Amino acid sequence: MASASRRQLAAESLVELEDSDLQSLADSSDSDAPGDLSSDPGSDSESDSITTDVSDVRVWCPVDLSQAPPPPPRFPFTGEPGLKKVCEHNPLAYLQLFFDEAVIEKIVEETNRYASQQLAAPRRPFSRSRTWEPVTKEDIWLFLGLIILQGVVGKPLQKWYWTTNKMIATPFFGTVMSEYRFSLIMKFLHFANNDTFEESTHPAPKLKKIWEVYEMVVENFRTTYVPERDISVDESLMAYKGRLSWLQFIASKRARFGIKSYMLCESSTGYIWNTVLYTGKGTKFNPRFSDYGVATSSVLSLAEPLLDKGYCVTTDNFYSSPELFEILIKRRTDAYGTVRPNRREMPTSFGKQKLKPGDIAAWQKGKMLALRWRDKKDVCLLSTVHDTSTVPTKTRAGKEIQKPQVVVDYNQTMGGVDRADQAVTFYPAVRKQQKKYYKKIFRHLLEQSLWNSYILYKQRSERPITHADYIWRMCECICLRYQTATDARTGRRASYVVNPERLTGRHFPEHIPPTAKKNTPTRTCVVCCSKTDERGKKVRKESRIYCPDCNVGLCAAPCFKTYHTREVY
Template sequence: MARHAPQEDLLMTVDSEEEFSSSSEDDEDIDDEGLHFEEGFDPAQDTFSDEDVIPSRAPHTGAAHKHRSVFNAVENLNKCENDSGQIPVGKRDRNLSWKAETDVDMNPKTLRFLPARKPGPQLSLADSHSPMSLFKLFFSESAMSNLCHNTNAQAARALAKGRKYSWTDVSVDEMYRYIGLVFYMAVVKMSSIADYWRQDSLFSLPLPATVMSRDRYRTISWNLHMSHPDADKENDKKRGTSEHDQLFRLRPLLDTIRIACKTFYHPRRNLAVKERLVACRANAGMTRLTKAKSAKLGFKFFVLADSSNGYTVDLSVYTGKNSFPTGHGISYNAVMSLLDKKALGSGYHVYMDDFFTSPKLLTDLLAMKFGACGTYRDYRRGFPQSASNSLTKKSTRGSIRWIRDGPLVCVKWMDKKEESVCSTIHAAYTGDRVQRKVKARDTWRTKTFPCPAAVTAYNHHMAGADLSDQLLEYFTAQHKTMKWYRKVFLHFLDIAATNAFILHKELHGNMTHKEFMEQLVADLCGVSQKEAPKQTSIDHMPVPGAELTSDVRKIATTGRRICAHCKAVFGKKQQTPWKCQACDVHLCLQLNRNCFQEWHKSV
């Protein structure tokens, strides 16, 4: 290794000049980001080299020539010197070639882990915490009071516009019961909202009608509002200016959820950053994102999760290319916006996928005393482009190639396909091995292969981010709504319930996820989980199906609907102005046809 010292000095010189050069060109060459999420690339980071153009993924622009990594700079410098006859070809090739697992890599400096608080739940272990009390950490009574105030204001505004439904102001207790029903529907799946109030079926459910009527549930859903409608109107007037806030309708609850996530739990050392999509087809008036594989429209969240248990530590919402105006690209700024050194501390290890990973991001995180590791895209600006001694499609499984540039090590590993990982916290190869099943002579057997330490750590800790999404999906509150911000509200409910479950598991660990959700539903709805809810006869009383008109000539016809019993039993479409207050279904009530009585014989 000593005979290469002059060339290594040259490499260090070029590295230093590139690392501390001005980023003004980066600011000038940021392309339009409108199609970024559909194909999954960041215009401020992704470029293509002359040798590896992929037209199907992105256009070939002049940015690829302007933004050269230290690797490309050294390669071009070597080419020039070779043309002048100063450096032999053989020596140049050795310096630029990828190294194998048999070559020894330096061990990166270990970062001292200094968290701002003791990692784990920031609650007393001596106290008993119920699912309801933990959920209220994220949806406190003050937050619910504000939610009720804005919802009532929205309902008043809707009625003033001529909406035809009855409304009484929703209280905090009733809003908690409403959320309890939302979670009940997440645990007990039915094909439609109306099915939860059906009483003419073998699969009828007794709970929803005892909590609130179907119409009341629907009217709350229609008017649910996180911000005040008058303030919304003032914000909408600023559309197109820098003062306009695209997240204004989410802001009150978004800020509350973010603060609560960071206040009541401090993450352990390994963190994961990833994208999360909330599917929605409603018109939000802002950038909607396309997930290429599923072709679903929705809103993109950038999420910071604890890899040990999937706890959502922080999140931000992507609203378009102006979300992060610093000029370093979406992926760079998304990560930086989630990592608050003052709140977290230092010495954390951050794992990310290839959308986020770039040399500048990893270098700047290291300067902040955050180690980082992530998969990367070969064509992204700043990563080595040399093909000398690199992996090929014919490389054997378990083959390793690596190049180190100061604190950064880029590793390629051949599994079923080539994997590329960049890290500031791992050496290229430390002797780790993984097991894979291989087929030989029509029989499968287990075989061990060498594996880079960065790949092993990435697979282990990014699984924590996947765990976070899995926990959200098990009992998700998501369902179809007419307004985009209600989809996000339901996502906030999922985050609050999942984080509350993780806190309960860390503190007590005596409930499964399903048991936790069942107890949370019972607490929110104000019922006992041990006994099936019983409907009292006083709940079942005939009431008019609609508000009575002042015109006496139309009293008998106002609000007439088809009788549920006549349709189910006799197949007839008899209309009646009466309905059951508890069941919320229209039933005949006449001297010669008492469907109301027949319907309730089984109740």
């Protein structure tokens, strides 16, 4: 009876906690290190005195499901989510929040430096490298635009983008940059000065080729946008099969072999807020958390700027542990996720009790709940914001079952990293033929920046836009901004190719020529179709006038002038 009374009083003390008491609960755990419990977790001695002090809740106690306390209150959320920089509302402006002037200038400087170093050595008489000209910021942007467009227009070989074979030709690539120029920029693309590298003082020697640019872009991820309360931490794998000592194999990932990174994303959108590349023992985590293992230090390093603000972190069983959750509670941060039953400091009887389908077993320790739920197999979770309550849900077969609330919330908030990984694979900037690991990391960084810019653009856009539409509009914006009229062109542009001189060239209206079926054919005006009526439906207006150079239908006035003087989407 003494044991039952002790558990009852401990549960009642947890129920009485208000928001103002959360800090005292976190402070009380400072005196008790996660590994220095005064009694054996899971045991319940009859000789212990009965008390309602909060310190009693610092021992794992089985939860009586018939008298389970309500969920502990969350820490107050004090973050200020949203975009923190001002920019124009066009795709290129959002991408330039991450690839800003400093990043582009760094790439231009190091690419030209590396090219001069390589060209100083003797070359073959007919080497294409002899035609090299130093790159400018405009060249780099056009180069990046073609890389992005290659993710939409997939071809097995890079040189096929410049082929003149009519079956697979894409004339637009030749109008932006010649294949010789593109391949030379790719050959000499560089991000660091090799002459100034010192392994003893470099913060990440294994990433010396890409470290500076990588840090600049990831820092822009963090300063540009503040995520919502719910965030998730998971690992990502970039496919790569080259020779690297820190190459990883993860059987559950689609790529299986590649370069692993730890990522923190916003749960609702998949915005990539922070990331750390894994390089084995030399992985660059925050030195403040060097005393912890890889799983704990990776979460704390990623989320360190967001701690003490009431955020809620969702993790999987690789990261979740009582040790991590204790630290997060001290830093006024909530967390929940799946957990391995044999983790250190878990209740001793946590994984031993046999459950029938639908049964629940739970243990409480202060603000932390350890729960086992039997579905087709045991599902083990840790949470600092949930109780043992269940909610009705439907299976894929349409059968209604009772599922713990923590499981439902976990399924809704854990997919932030997976959502981002899935999105960048649809239109990849990374190519299998890329052998240099640092160039492949750079392409992957460009993919992530493109995805983040799409999220920010979509949030402020009045009309919905798909990811694919956003990418080709991004390429058009780059060409309109950085391509000049003197760029080399080959032959007449095909009618279906986007005209990069739409806003700068000379255009004249003409009547649409007759066809075999119609003497007076019409086309839909592209400007009118970009508008919506009072009911929110697209406006459809036919016109007999079109622009032969752009090959689009336009009203004579004012749409013809509008289309050729401003960006219309």
